[in-house]
Amino acid sequence: MTDRIIRAVPLTAEAFAPFGEVIEARGEPSFQINQGMCDRFHDLARVDVTDEEGAPGISIGLGRPYALPLQLHMVECHPKGSQAFVPLAGDPFLVVVAPDESGLPGRPSAFVTSPGQGVNYHAGTWHGVLTPLVRPQAFLIVDRVGPGTNLAEHVYDEPWTITA
Amino acid sequence: MTDRIIRAVPLTAEAFAPFGEVIEARGEPSFQINQGMCDRFHDLARVDVTDEEGAPGISIGLGRPYALPLQLHMVECHPKGSQAFVPLAGDPFLVVVAPDESGLPGRPSAFVTSPGQGVNYHAGTWHGVLTPLVRPQAFLIVDRVGPGTNLAEHVYDEPWTITA
Numbered sequence: 422m423t424d425r426i427i428r429a430v431p432l433t434a435e436a437f438a439p440f441g442e443v444i445e446a447r448g449e450p451s452f453q454i455n456q457g458m459c460d461r462f463h464d465l466a467r468v469d470v471t472d473e474e475g476a477p478g479i480s481i482g483l484g485r486p487y488a489l490p491l492q493l494h495m496v497e498c499h500p501k502g503s504q505a506f507v508p509l510a511g512d513p514f515l516v517v518v519a520p521d522e523s524g525l526p527g528r529p530s531a532f533v534t535s536p537g538q539g540v541n542y543h544a545g546t547w548h549g550v551l552t553p554l555v556r557p558q559a560f561l562i563v564d565r566v567g568p569g570t571n572l573a574e575h576v577y578d579e580p581w582t583i584t585a
Numbered sequence: 586m587t588d589r590i591i592r593a594v595p596l597t598a599e600a601f602a603p604f605g606e607v608i609e610a611r612g613e614p615s616f617q618i619n620q621g622m623c624d625r626f627h628d629l630a631r632v633d634v635t636d637e638e639g640a641p642g643i644s645i646g647l648g649r650p651y652a653l654p655l656q657l658h659m660v661e662c663h664p665k666g667s668q669a670f671v672p673l674a675g676d677p678f679l680v681v682v683a684p685d686e687s688g689l690p691g692r693p694s695a696f697v698t699s700p701g702q703g704v705n706y707h708a709g710t711w712h713g714v715l716t717p718l719v720r721p722q723a724f725l726i727v728d729r730v731g732p733g734t735n736l737a738e739h740v741y742d743e744p745w746t747i748t749a
Contacts, residue, residue: 461646466642476631481626
């Protein structure tokens, strides 16, 4: 069963790149605005809505926490749009993603965020549910709003164990 | 000169409605997601990009604080898209908006946010610069990214004084 144990590693833009963007103010700002009073880290992620019936919307999610290790039974994806989650308080949260292999999710990868990091999943990226780790946590969500089915769920034959 | 003194009042969705949306988790959630583990406050604001060359992007701004009372010399607007600012820490910030009167900004209104409140300016809304009040503050910014001119600035003949 050890091959079904996945250890969560610190989230980095490089490791996450196949799945989306890490949204964080890292390094030097892109430019300044407001007569130098504001540093802007510009265009860190795009809001992608793939169908004409949808529109990009801003929502808030208040998530309850999970404990590690956890059993990962299911991942989901949203074919019609990207989905960004940015924490409104600095506690870490767990990010689980999986590569697409002929329409099904492969072996998951797990990341733990640093304070100030959010993520943007590309449209169609398999990912786990919103997973605070410390206490209830509020997230700004930027994703597609609109009619039609925009959710695919996959239940793995056997669960994966995600550990710290 | 007292007619050029504007007192900032607490931000409410009702008072801000002519200018945009207040982004906050207020009242009952719209619905639950993730098997009941997350309350979603859905579609609180739309990201509006009015031209085909632009796209909705996610940025971060790190703003330096201002002290009240302040002298408001200038407001700006972005005709090609909405612009959302959501604080990534709970300190209050100042929101200044002004009605459009035949293409020019009228008398400003000033609001102070409560912790957890962000704002989304409708496309073309006259507004002040990002104005933290307590300490440097990070904001998630969701607005149009793309080529072309998307900024109009107006300098008032006389400044306004914004007070707490």
